[in-house]
Amino acid sequence: MPTATPNVTLDQEINPWEAQSARFDFAARKLNLDEGLWKLLRTPARELIVHFPVTMDDGRIEIFTGFRVQHNIARGPAKGGIRYSLEVTLDEVRALASWMTWKCAVVNIPFGGAKGGVICDPKSMSQGELERMTRRYTSEISDFIGPEKDVPAPDMNTNEQTMAWIMDTYSMHARHTVTSVVTGKPLNIGGSRGRLEATGRGVMVVCNESLRYLNIPVEGCRVIIQGFGNVGSNTARLMMEHGYKIIGIAEKDGGLQNANGIDIHQLLEYKYRNGTLVGFRGAEQVPSEDLFVSDCDILIPAAMENVITSRNADKIKARIVVEGANGPTTAVADEILADKRIFVVPDILANAGGVTASYFEWVQDRQGYFWKEAIVNEQLESILRDSFEDVVRYAEAHNVNNRIAAYMLAIDRVAFTIRQRGIYA
Numbered sequence: 001m002p003t004a005t006p007n008v009t010l011d012q013e014i015n016p017w018e019a020q021s022a023r024f025d026f027a028a029r030k031l032n033l034d035e036g037l038w039k040l041l042r043t044p045a046r047e048l049i050v051h052f053p054v055t056m057d058d059g060r061i062e063i064f065t066g067f068r069v070q071h072n073i074a075r076g077p078a079k080g081g082i083r084y085s086l087e088v089t090l091d092e093v094r095a096l097a098s099w100m101t102w103k104c105a106v107v108n109i110p111f112g113g114a115k116g117g118v119i120c121d122p123k124s125m126s127q128g129e130l131e132r133m134t135r136r137y138t139s140e141i142s143d144f145i146g147p148e149k150d151v152p153a154p155d156m157n158t159n160e161q162t163m164a165w166i167m168d169t170y171s172m173h174a175r176h177t178v179t180s181v182v183t184g185k186p187l188n189i190g191g192s193r194g195r196l197e198a199t200g201r202g203v204m205v206v207c208n209e210s211l212r213y214l215n216i217p218v219e220g221c222r223v224i225i226q227g228f229g230n231v232g233s234n235t236a237r238l239m240m241e242h243g244y245k246i247i248g249i250a251e252k253d254g255g256l257q258n259a260n261g262i263d264i265h266q267l268l269e270y271k272y273r274n275g276t277l278v279g280f281r282g283a284e285q286v287p288s289e290d291l292f293v294s295d296c297d298i299l300i301p302a303a304m305e306n307v308i309t310s311r312n313a314d315k316i317k318a319r320i321v322v323e324g325a326n327g328p329t330t331a332v333a334d335e336i337l338a339d340k341r342i343f344v345v346p347d348i349l350a351n352a353g354g355v356t357a358s359y360f361e362w363v364q365d366r367q368g369y370f371w372k373e374a375i376v377n378e379q380l381e382s383i384l385r386d387s388f389e390d391v392v393r394y395a396e397a398h399n400v401n402n403r404i405a406a407y408m409l410a411i412d413r414v415a416f417t418i419r420q421r422g423i424y425a
């Protein structure tokens, strides 16, 4: 089933905003969405760009650029992570904000979509510089965010500590502690049990559901994962504990392969001690690019965008691709995977476990009552199982692939809400 592939150059192919828009336009056309709503939902509602000073450790003042984009707030406060990277661009943040709108709608939680980022090289900055940059960025966007307005969370190169600084800075300005302004916080300051591993847990749940749907047993199912950060490592550990065989891990500085399965507990310990996977004895060292196109049952890109493109999609040998990362597959590569009849679980469903647990964290902060981990996991699994079912049924009913089905379902839900509220135009 063709999706959304006009003739595009590689630059356009890997521009996340183009990738998002191509899928959105295709799904909106399929839905016969009226022109006004189409234009409204295609465009992010608010885009804030800030240039702000930070005192570096040597006393120099450096100017950083940050973004916060709110795509849509029809269904509730905007929700979405903040990333720190030299590659952050406005187009990337726009795409990620839109994906958050669709993701929250796919799992039917009462949030809209947002995203933020700061152009920086966090690896070259000290903790003090990172803290000062985070606090000043928070102060610059503090009118924009808030528990009822826009609730940030961690993303690439940001973590619990970053969220604690944001919460503290926002609270200093508010003159009282506001835990629900961000999610993904440490446990003792309003974090939720189960949040840290929630995205990985969600990825595992949709893998389980895919196997059930395709009638493939879990036992011995061979998995290759790209990325061993928050999403990749938690996915790998939970899936190994569930009976999957993790036969490959592809990281930035090299890959690991073991046909009998890699012991993820040992690998986690190794990474904790050495800060790298290189030199781990429980697997053979192989180039990551080779691993990515090796034979396996499930391939899980869980590192970054644009890793499955027109250049390598035809070489992928997996039967199922489950997108732990945001935007790992370009629109052109979608068609190639579809031609190869690879079952793809799209990012806006596959990695929605993180925002679902964030929703639980926001609810708990506002209730002032904190749930047991078993409750968090049970509710998370239930929402993801139902959402998987909604998407595959939608795909069957409309004769489209899972990605377009997920977009259609999400756009339909957001459009329904907007029609109900009416457009203040």
Ligand code: NAD
Pocket (backbone or CB within 6 Å): 154, 155, 156, 157, 199, 226, 227, 228, 229, 230, 231, 232, 250, 251, 252, 253, 288, 302, 303, 304, 305, 324, 325, 326, 327, 351, 352, 354, 355
């Ligand atoms: P992270 O920074 O914790 O981990 C990313 C990992 O990928 C790192 O270990 C890094 O070394 C590795 N990596 C980077 N480039 C690579 C490459 N070219 N090849 C192989 N490995 C590479 O980030 P994360 O939080 O795990 O996020 C990963 C992806 O998942 C991102 O796309 C993010 O937007 C998405 N995501 C994260 C969450 C979450 O809760 N953390 C939720 C939803 C989606």
